[in-house]
Amino acid sequence: MSEIIISSPAPMELDLHKYMHKDRSGKIKIAAKSKSSIAIRLTILVLFVLTVYAFISFDYKNINFAQSVAATWENVKVLFGQPRLTYNSFGGAMHALLVTFSLGVLSTIFGAILAFFGALLCAKNIANPAVSNVIKSLVAFIRAVPTILWVLIFTVAAGLGSVAAVVGLTFHSAAYLIKAYSESIEEMDQGTIEALRASGANFWQIVFQAIFPASLSYMTAWTFLRFEINFTNAIAVGAAAGAGGIGYDLYMAGSFYFDLHELGFITYVVVIAVILLEMLATKIKAKVR
């Protein structure tokens, strides 16, 4: 039987100077300088420099700042203090709100359907890598173009109206949701997919028995988030591209009738609608989870 030699451990030496740094004045440094904290400081510094440069470089056209701020304050008081409808009836405003809501619904449904299949082609754990890369770049491109530009572009091709608004909004939401859905598919447990594949399940069986149930709660959360975004986008698009709905009423009140009272009333309608939607979304998300 060979003897087992257990070497006694070397005496521990606590090299304090290795861990404890002192600065010039002899103070002990307590914060470690990591790569991340340097990066954060550098980012903040660059952003500050850019901000200062921005304020220097802006062309203010000799605006009287104090006077403008005072005028703004007066307008804010009228806008939020005395909301009143003159050109629109209350029913008309509600109908316009319903139109905007419907634009949001349509573009979210289309966007979600497109994005579900797009995400299947795009998620790294189930898709072909070449196809995935192509779709990811396409999606990045579509997302980079502002929604309003998509709607304006489709307005020329499809004419002014709901079609251009819905298709334009759908483009952006599909691209956004493809990214969100594919990330939630990529996060799911690879073992489930492998187990199903090993037991001979085909692609669609894997999709509907493993991927869909596993990522359903994430997808619902993302879809509702996108619906809220689509609703606000539908307002913006209605204002800037004449696509109808409450956004168009906002635009007419603000830039055509110059009526702050009306603008205020419609703003209140919009804000209440958005807050109600947020509450509804929270409830549905809690149910799915």
Place this chain on the structure above:
Amino acid sequence: MENNKKLKENISIFTKRKQTFTLAFLGVIVLFGLASFITNFNVIEGFESIPKAVVWIATNLVPNEKSWSRLPNILSKLIETALLSVAVTVCAGICAFFFSLLGTRATRINPWIGRIVRFIAAFFRNVPDVVWAMLLLFSFGQNILTGFFALFFTTFGMLTRTFIETIDEVSSQCVEALTATGSNYIQTVFQGIVPSAMSEIVTWVLFMIETNIRSSTLIGVLTATGIGYIFDLYYKRLDYGAASLVVISIVVLVIGIELISNQIRKVIM
């Protein structure tokens, strides 16, 4: 017996799931039908418009020789827009940080002030930037400050909410520890909250810069300033070559910023 009962339960779970799915599916279809009816949306027309639009984009929306001469003008507006969204986000971020300290569970002075802060943040977040833009157009006119303040208010609301959530999530424990060791309010904020929440905060600021570039295009269309205005101008003059150059430059800028912020995020997270 026992097994049978379990099996039955399992089956009822599946049928229940099926029922919920069918109900949800039917609900979506009804919602779709109603929405199409209200907006006069025609599905066939919608699908037909996509190839039409693609053809139109491919034939018209390409830069031509004439449009390259407008490039210096476009680039100067593009840089202005980029700087605007950085400046807006940084200013709103600083204000939102100090404001959110009054709203977090760990640092608020009392629960009522916390509630008021959350309410104010919700207000600024939910009033559409379109409204701010039109309101400010009355008093500031076609000025870069119109876009600045319109974006500022919504960014401020957005960032206040996310900062409150981030700080609550990240630093409630370290605040407790610091308070227990007897540090005062300012020490708690700068030694506890700032270091632990800073990476998240920077990430959110970078994300908002990207979002604000897109929003400022829209506000530009409405208030006749910046990159949105020159797109609208070229587009309405039917100078599609120059308009396409505007689109391409926005895409390059947004993707560039996205790539940079992804890199930064990778290092700091």
